[in-house]
Amino acid sequence: MKSTRLVAALLMSAALALGATAHGARAADADALKVATDATFPPMEYTENGARAGFDVDLMNALAHAMGKEVQWTDIDFKGLVPGLVAHRFDIAISAIYITPERAQVVDFTEPYYAGGLVALVKTDSPIKTLADLNGKKVSVQVGTKSVNFLQAHYPQVQRVEVEKNQEMFDLVGVGRADAAVTGKPAAYQFARTRTGFRVLDEQLTTEKYGIAVRKDEPQLRDALNRALEKIKADGTYAAIVKKWFSSK
Template identity: 75%
Template sequence: MKLQRLFSVACIALATTLAVLPGGASAQTPGVLRVATDATFPPMEFTENGARTGFDVDMMNALVKAMGKRVEWTDIDFKGLIPGLIAHRFDAAISGIYITDERSKVVDFTEPYFAGGLVALVKSSSTIKTVTDLNGKKVSVQVGTKSVNFLRDNFPQITRVEVEKNQEMFDLVGIGRADAAVTGKPAALQLAKTRTGFRVLDKQLTTEAYGIAVRKDEPELKAAFNAALAKIKADGTYAAIVHKWFGASAQ
C-alpha cells in the first residue's frame, strides 16, 4: 500500500513537470495560439452578453485563421500583459497596445494594424477646452498605459488619478471625482457615442500605432503575424473588420 502511494505521488509529480515549461507556462497545444487581452476597452475588446468581442478580437481571430491556427484567449489586467508575455504565460498580446520605445525594449511588435492616439474625455457640461486647461486639476488614467507617462512627462501640473480598469476612469469623470480622463481615441469616442453626458476634446493629444506584442525570442511568430496581416488586407477581411467597428472613413 505504501509503495502504491509512493508510485501515485511520483506519477503526479511527473505529470506536473511535463505539463509545465520554463517560465511557468503550460504546455502548448499544437495548432493553438495563446493570446492575452484586457477585455475592458470597448470598442477594441470587451465582453457583451458573456462573450468576448471587439475590433481587436475580430482582428486576432482573422489573423490566426489566416495562419492556419486557432486562438485560445486569456483575460488579464492591462498592466500584466507585457510581464505575462515575457513570463511565457501566453504567446502574444493584443489589447489596444501602443507601440512605444519603452515597451519595444522588452518585447517585439508586429507591423502596426491600426492608428490611434490619446485624447481627453470630459463631461459635456465642462468648460475645459484644451488639455492645458487641466493644469491643477485631476485626470484619471489607467495603470500601465501610455496615458500615465504622457501626462507625467508633458503635463506635470496635472494630478493623475491612476486606476486599474478602463471603466473606472470614465466613472470618476461621471461622478466628478476627476475633471477628465486621458485614454485611447477609439474608447473615448465609443463612450461619448453610447453614454450621454460626455464629450471628447477636439485636439488629439498624440498619434500612435497599435501593434501585437510578441516575445523577442520568437521572430518566426512576428513574421507569421505580419504575413497574415498582409494576407487579410489583400483579401478584404481587414477592411471589413475596420468598417464593422469604425465605419467607412476610419482608414
C-alpha cells in the same frame, strides 16, 4: 490468471488511451495561438453576454484563421500583459497596445495594425475646452498605460487619479471625482457615442500606432503574424473589420 491478464489488458488500453489523449491535446495546443488581452476597452476588446468582442478580437481571430490556427484566449489586466508575455504565460498580447520605444526594448511588435492616440474625455458641460485647460485638474488614467507617463512628462500640473480598469476612468468623470479622463482615442469616442453627457476634446495629445506584442525569442511568430496581416488586408477582411467597428468615424 485469466482475470490478471484481463486487468493487465485493461490497464494497457487505458494507458494507450491516455497517451492518445495527451498527444491529441499537444497537437491541439500546437494549432492554437495563446493570446492574452484585457477585455475592458471597448470597442477594441470587451465582453458582451459573456463572450469577448471588439476590433482586436475580430482581428486576432481573422489572423489566426489566415494562419490555419485557433485562438486560445487568456484574460489579464493590462499592466500584466508584457510581464506575462515575457514569463511565457502566453505567446501573443493584443489589447490596444501602443508601440513605444520602452516596450520595444522588452518585446517585439508586429507591423502597426491601426492608428490611435491619446485623447481627453470630459463631461459635455465641462469648462475644459483645450488641452492646456487640463493643467491643475484631476485627470483619471489607467495604470500601466502610456497615459500615466505622458501626463507626468508633459502635463506635470495635472493631478493624476490612477485606476485599474478603463471603465473606472470614465466613472470618475461621470460622478465628478475627476475632471477628465485621458485614454485611447477609440475607447473615448466609443464611450462618448454610447453615453450621453460626454464629449472628446478635438485636439489629440498624441498620435500612436497599435501593434501585436510577441516575445523577442519568437521572431518567426512575429513574421507569421505580419504575413497574415498582409493577407487579410489584401483579401478585404481587414477593411471589413475596420468598417464594422469604426464606420461612424
